[in-house]
Amino acid sequence: MDVDTIAAISTGPGAGAIAMVRISGPVSSEILLRLAPALEEMPAPRTASVVDLCEPGDGEVIDRAVATYYRSPESYTGEDVVEITCHGGVIGPRLVLSACLAAGARQAEAGEFTKRAYLRGKLDLIQAEAVSDLIDARSRAFHRAALRHMEHGLSTRITALRESLVRLEALLVHHIDFPEEDEPPVALDVITEEAKRVVQELDALLATAPEGELLREGALTVFAGRPNAGKSSVFNALLGEERAIVTEEPGTTRDALEETVQLGGFPFRLVDTAGLRESDGRVEQLGIEVALRYLKGADIVLFCIPAAAKTSAEDRKFLETTAAPVVLLETKADLAEGPERDSTDLKGLAGAVQVSALSGQGLDQIRQLLPELAYSGLVGGLSDQPVLTRQRHIRALKIARSEVELFRNSLEGGLPAEIASTHLRPAETALEEVLGVITVDDVLDVVFREFCVGK
Numbered sequence: 001m002d003v004d005t006i007a008a009i010s011t012g013p014g015a016g017a018i019a020m021v022r023i024s025g026p027v028s029s030e031i032l033l034r035l036a037p038a039l040e041e042m043p044a045p046r047t048a049s050v051v052d053l054c055e056p057g058d059g060e061v062i063d064r065a066v067a068t069y070y071r072s073p074e075s076y077t078g079e080d081v082v083e084i085t086c087h088g089g090v091i092g093p094r095l096v097l098s099a100c101l102a103a104g105a106r107q108a109e110a111g112e113f114t115k116r117a118y119l120r121g122k123l124d125l126i127q128a129e130a131v132s133d134l135i136d137a138r139s140r141a142f143h144r145a146a147l148r149h150m151e152h153g154l155s156t157r158i159t160a161l162r163e164s165l166v167r168l169e170a171l172l173v174h175h176i177d178f179p180e181e182d183e184p185p186v187a188l189d190v191i192t193e194e195a196k197r198v199v200q201e202l203d204a205l206l207a208t209a210p211e212g213e214l215l216r217e218g219a220l221t222v223f224a225g226r227p228n229a230g231k232s233s234v235f236n237a238l239l240g241e242e243r244a245i246v247t248e249e250p251g252t253t254r255d256a257l258e259e260t261v262q263l264g265g266f267p268f269r270l271v272d273t274a275g276l277r278e279s280d281g282r283v284e285q286l287g288i289e290v291a292l293r294y295l296k297g298a299d300i301v302l303f304c305i306p307a308a309a310k311t312s313a314e315d316r317k318f319l320e321t322t323a324a325p326v327v328l329l330e331t332k333a334d335l336a337e338g339p340e341r342d343s344t345d346l347k348g349l350a351g352a353v354q355v356s357a358l359s360g361q362g363l364d365q366i367r368q369l370l371p372e373l374a375y376s377g378l379v380g381g382l383s384d385q386p387v388l389t390r391q392r393h394i395r396a397l398k399i400a401r402s403e404v405e406l407f408r409n410s411l412e413g414g415l416p417a418e419i420a421s422t423h424l425r426p427a428e429t430a431l432e433e434v435l436g437v438i439t440v441d442d443v444l445d446v447v448f449r450e451f452c453v454g455k
């Protein structure tokens, strides 16, 4: 285990009222005493002390700051920790950090504080990842999911599943040990029923994965439609800013523009694209190709047609390029006399909204409809499942699920219990890897690489 003492600026860069420099490791307290010569002894743990910080060499005062000492093991990392809250800005926090380094600390690597917390058993691996997710969260819903993981929501479920597997193994050993008895101590169907229950629980967790993964990046929501339909205008209205250029000239938008927004607390990547039409213009054509690529990858398509216009065969042809649910936006509703078109001539629509970027009509309806479409399982917080948001977790739970299913099928298919049981261990291993009970170094590298320095 690491025995050196690390230090880093834990607050974000740039100007801020205050900043925090964190020190963790065996000589944390000595470093504070060197930096704050007026302190005769270490302050009591978990109390804030105002201190004058000085350069360890020449004693020049750097800042007046607040220091808090956390004694091992009652700290974030489990080691002795000192947190120095100093004035923010570009220079001050760096001076404090350099003083810590001069007094014997080493600059911390990205995620090293949390990695130490994990290695000392203060957090499991799911919680450590959740710390990074909390910091990266761009939407209330993703933040909530991460917080849930921090609070052990997912770990508790996976730990319980792992215990069920261990119990299954024990039952089976019992069964194998008494083969000659007429009445085996544990009937096989009790074991297969329990295995079925474990598979069902894994399925319930895995069912949250598609929406959980969307939560991380945001649902790719693509505005498409013929030129001049008013796509950029609705895009701007939803963003609440004039992000895209709007003109009365068809073919205004060329490059795709992407912005992330929260609607109802859920993340969306809104993309405005070039109007779709047959075009000879080289730049416009390239823009249309980009639009078609976005249509292919979209999670939701917002297909824009002016409310007063008719749908064309061309519209239908472009719509065939996407497999995503399509919402028809009948734009410029303020200009239309009333619904002139039977919107059923577009097949399989996920919804239709009459919208006017000018009057604001229909915008709230879009804001409500999109979360219901992209996150139906999570809207309203009805599900009490923790949400799977990480590929690492999803992959492992899929392995566990398929192994337990193979175990059950083998038993039901009449294979000897010894053979069936070989599927239990890999399932347990998969769950243990998610929790970080057993880890491979590369997994740790991948997990902690995505952290910022100071966390």
Ligand SMILES: Nc1nc2c(ncn2[C@@H]2O[C@H](COP(=O)(O)OP(=O)(O)OP(=O)(O)O)[C@@H](O)[C@H]2O)c(=O)[nH]1
Pocket: 226, 227, 228, 229, 230, 231, 232, 233, 234, 245, 246, 247, 248, 249, 250, 251, 252, 253, 254, 273, 274, 275, 276, 331, 332, 333, 334, 335, 355, 356, 357, 358, 359
């Ligand atoms: N009356 C009215 N005019 C609108 C509305 N939305 C857009 N317009 C006008 O329609 C024209 C085209 O709007 P854009 O938002 O640029 O349309 P677009 O679909 O992005 O067009 P391209 O980028 O060329 O494909 C502009 O002159 C807008 O002012 C609306 O809700 N009501």
Ligand SMILES: [Mg+2]
Pocket: 231, 232, 233, 244, 245, 246, 252, 253, 272, 273, 275
């Ligand atoms: Mg446009």
